[in-house]
Amino acid sequence: MIETKTLREDFPIFSRLVHGKPLVYLDSAATSQKPQSVIQALEDYYRGYNANIHRGIYTIAEEATQAYEGSRHKIAQFIGAQDSATVIFTRNTTEAINLVAYTWGQANVGPGDEIVLTEMEHHSNLIPWIMLAERTGAVLKHIPFDSDGILDMDEARRLITDRTKLVSVVHMSNVLGTINPVRELADLAHAHGALMLVDGAQSVPHLGVTVDEIDCDFLAFSSHKMLGPTGVGALWARREILEAMPPFLGGGEMIAQVSLNHATYNDLPWKFEAGTPNIADAIVWGTAIDYLNQVGMPNVRQHEIELTEYAVDRLGEEVDVQLYGPRDVRKKGGVVAFNLGDVHSHDVAAVLDADAICIRVGHHCCQPLMRKLDVAGTARASFYIYNTREDVDRLVDGLEKVRGIFGTASA
Amino acid sequence: MLNDLYREVILQHYQSPRNRRPLDNPDLEGSAQNPLCGDEITIFASVAEGLLADVAFQARGCSISQASADIMADALRGKTLPEALGAISEFEHLMQDDEPGDVEHPEDLQALRSVRRFPVRVKCALLPWVTLGEAIDRYRADQ
Numbered sequence: 001m002i003e004t005k006t007l008r009e010d011f012p013i014f015s016r017l018v019h020g021k022p023l024v025y026l027d028s029a030a031t032s033q034k035p036q037s038v039i040q041a042l043e044d045y046y047r048g049y050n051a052n053i054h055r056g057i058y059t060i061a062e063e064a065t066q067a068y069e070g071s072r073h074k075i076a077q078f079i080g081a082q083d084s085a086t087v088i089f090t091r092n093t094t095e096a097i098n099l100v101a102y103t104w105g106q107a108n109v110g111p112g113d114e115i116v117l118t119e120m121e122h123h124s125n126l127i128p129w130i131m132l133a134e135r136t137g138a139v140l141k142h143i144p145f146d147s148d149g150i151l152d153m154d155e156a157r158r159l160i161t162d163r164t165k166l167v168s169v170v171h172m173s174n175v176l177g178t179i180n181p182v183r184e185l186a187d188l189a190h191a192h193g194a195l196m197l198v199d200g201a202q203s204v205p206h207l208g209v210t211v212d213e214i215d216c217d218f219l220a221f222s223s224h225k226m227l228g229p230t231g232v233g234a235l236w237a238r239r240e241i242l243e244a245m246p247p248f249l250g251g252g253e254m255i256a257q258v259s260l261n262h263a264t265y266n267d268l269p270w271k272f273e274a275g276t277p278n279i280a281d282a283i284v285w286g287t288a289i290d291y292l293n294q295v296g297m298p299n300v301r302q303h304e305i306e307l308t309e310y311a312v313d314r315l316g317e318e319v320d321v322q323l324y325g326p327r328d329v330r331k332k333g334g335v336v337a338f339n340l341g342d343v344h345s346h347d348v349a350a351v352l353d354a355d356a357i358c359i360r361v362g363h364h365c366c367q368p369l370m371r372k373l374d375v376a377g378t379a380r381a382s383f384y385i386y387n388t389r390e391d392v393d394r395l396v397d398g399l400e401k402v403r404g405i406f407g408t409a410s411a
Numbered sequence: 412m413l414n415d416l417y418r419e420v421i422l423q424h425y426q427s428p429r430n431r432r433p434l435d436n437p438d439l440e441g442s443a444q445n446p447l448c449g450d451e452i453t454i455f456a457s458v459a460e461g462l463l464a465d466v467a468f469q470a471r472g473c474s475i476s477q478a479s480a481d482i483m484a485d486a487l488r489g490k491t492l493p494e495a496l497g498a499i500s501e502f503e504h505l506m507q508d509d510e511p512g513d514v515e516h517p518e519d520l521q522a523l524r525s526v527r528r529f530p531v532r533v534k535c536a537l538l539p540w541v542t543l544g545e546a547i548d549r550y551r552a553d554q
Contacts, residue, residue, distance in 0.1 A: 019412070344473035346448055347417075350529065354413045363449040376449045376471045405417050406474070407426065 002303045008386050010035040018356035024391045027360045029174050029335050029382035031224045041287040045280045053279055068279055071286030078289050080210030081236055085268040088235045089282050093201040094124040096220035096235035101128035103245045111137030113165045118143040118151060119372055120173045123365040125199045149176035149325040164194040171203035175364045176325030177335035186215045206333050208297030217241055228288035229281035242268050249274040300385055304334035307383045311336045311392045324378060334383035340399055343406045345379040352398040416529055420522040425474040430484035434467040441546030445538055450476050454543045461491050475532050480539035482519040492547055499544040506533050
C-alpha cells in the first residue's frame with residue numbers, strides 16, 4: 001500500500017498554489033512530477049562532480065563516469081535486463097524508436113517488407129515507420145481495436161505473416177490506457193521470423209515491465225515519465241541485434257580507431273552514444289529509479305488500479321460523460337480519457353485550470369486514433385503514485401463548473 | 412479570470428451561432444486544421460458585385476474558434492474583398508499586439524480580444540480569420 005499523504009511530501013511541487021488553490025496534477029502520462037531526491041541529485045552532480053565522462057583522468061571525471069554507468073546498470077535491472085551494455089541512452093522514447101528505424105530498419109527492411117503497427121500508436125511509433133516506408137518501399141499494416149479499445153487479435157494473426165519484418169506496438173496506450181498483449185504479439189512475430197519492438201513510454205513507469213516476460217527485441221522508454229528528469233530516455237535491445245546494427249549518429253565516444261578516411265566503432269553501448277551525452281539527467285534517472293524501487297512497482301500498479309477504478313466509477317455515473325477505452329481497470333493503466341457532452345476538450349481544460357486542475361486535452365499525438373473514435377479530441381486524466389481520491393473528487397466537481405458555463409445538463 | 416475567456420457574448424455566439432451552416436455553391440471556400448488541438452474549420456463565402464454577399468462556416472472546434480468564426484461572418488458580410496482583407500489583418504493585430512488600438516471595436520470583437528490573456532487560445536480565435544483571408548487571396552488570384 002502507498003501512503004499517499006506522506007509520499008506527497010516528497011514532491012515539492014504539491015506545496016505550491018495555482019490560482020490560490022492546491023495543485024491537482026492529472027497529467028502524469030505527459031510527464032511526471034519529480035521527488036526532492038531527484039531535484040537534489042541534479043544539484044549534487046553540478047555542484048560536486050560535474051565533469052565529462054569516459055575520458056577524464058581525474059577524480060571527479062571518474063566519479064561522473066561511475067555515476068553515469070551506475071545509472072545504466074540500475075535501468076537495466078529495472079527492466080530485468082542481465083546485460084547493462086544493452087541499454088543505450090537516448091534523448092527520449094521517440095529518439096529510441098527513431099534509432100531503430102534508421103539503423104536496424106535501413107539495414108533490414110526492403111521494398112514490400114511489412115511492418116505491423118496498431119491503430120492506437122502515438123505519433124512517435126508511427127512517423128518513424130512512415131518515414132522508413134517512404135525511404136525503403138516497405139508496407140505498413142495496422143492492427144485495429146474494438147469499441148472498448150482492445151486490439152483485435154484475430155486480425156493480428158492475419159496481419160503478421162512471413163512478410164513481416166517488425167511488429168512495433170505500444171504496450172500501454174497513452175489515450176485509452178489499454179494494456180496490449182505484447183507477449184502474445186511477440187510470440188506471433190517470432191513465429192514468423194520478425195522482431196518485436198515495444199513502446200514502453202507509458203508501461204515501464206507504471207506497470208513494472210521486464211524484457212524476459214514480454215519477450216521483446218527492442219524496448220523504448222523515457223526518464224521523465226517515471227519521476228526522472230526530461231531529456232533522457234533509453235533503448236534496450238538484444239545484444240546480438242545491437243551488435244549487428246550499424247551505428248546511428250557519428251562522432252566522439254562512439255569510435256574505436258579513426259583515420260582520415262576510415263573508422264571502427266566502439267563496443268556496446270557506446271557505439272550508439274555519439275558526443276557528450278546528457279550526463280546529469282542520465283545519472284539522476286537512476287535516482288528516480290531508486291525512488292520507484294523503494295515504493296515498489298507492484299504497489300505503484302495496485303495504487304493506480306484502485307484510483308482508476310474510483311475515477312471510472314465516479315465519471316461513469318455522470319450521464320453526459322463519455323468514457324473511452326477499457327472499463328475493466330485490470331486491462332488498462334492509470335489513464336482515463338473522456339468527453340463531457342459536446343463541450344470541446346479545450347474548454348473543459350480551461351475551466352478546470354481555473355481550479356488548478358491539470359488535465360491534458362486534444363488529440364494526444366494520436367490523430368489516427370482520434371479519427372477512429374470520431375472525435376476531434378478528448379480530455380484525459382492520468383494518475384501516478386502521488387494522486388489521491390480527493391484529486392478525482394476535485395475533477396468531478398470541476399466538471400460541474402464546466403456545465404455551469406456551457407450549459408450541458410447532467411441528470 | 413475565467414469570465415474574461417468565456418464572456419457572455421462569446422458563449423452566445425458559440426451556443427447559438429447564426430452562421431454555422433453550409434452554403435450552396437460558394438464562390439470561395441477554405442479549410443484549416445489546428446494541429447495542436449485537431450480543430451477543423453471550413454469557411455464558405457459567396458461573392459456578388461465585389462462584395463462578400465454571405466459568409467458561413469462549418470467546424471469542429473472549441474468555443475473560442477467557433478465564436479470567433481460566427482463573429483467574423485457577421486463582421487465581414489457586406490464588405491468588399493479588400494475591406495475584408497483589411498479587417499482580417501486588423502483583427503490579427505488586435506489579437507497579437509500589446510498596444511491597445513485607438514479604434515473603438517464593436518463589443519463582439521472586444522470580447523474576443525480578452526482571449527489574448529490566454530496565449531494558447533489566441534490561435535483558436537485567429538484560425539477562422541486566417542483561413543478566410545487565404546481563401547480570399549486564392550479567389551482574387553484566380554480572377
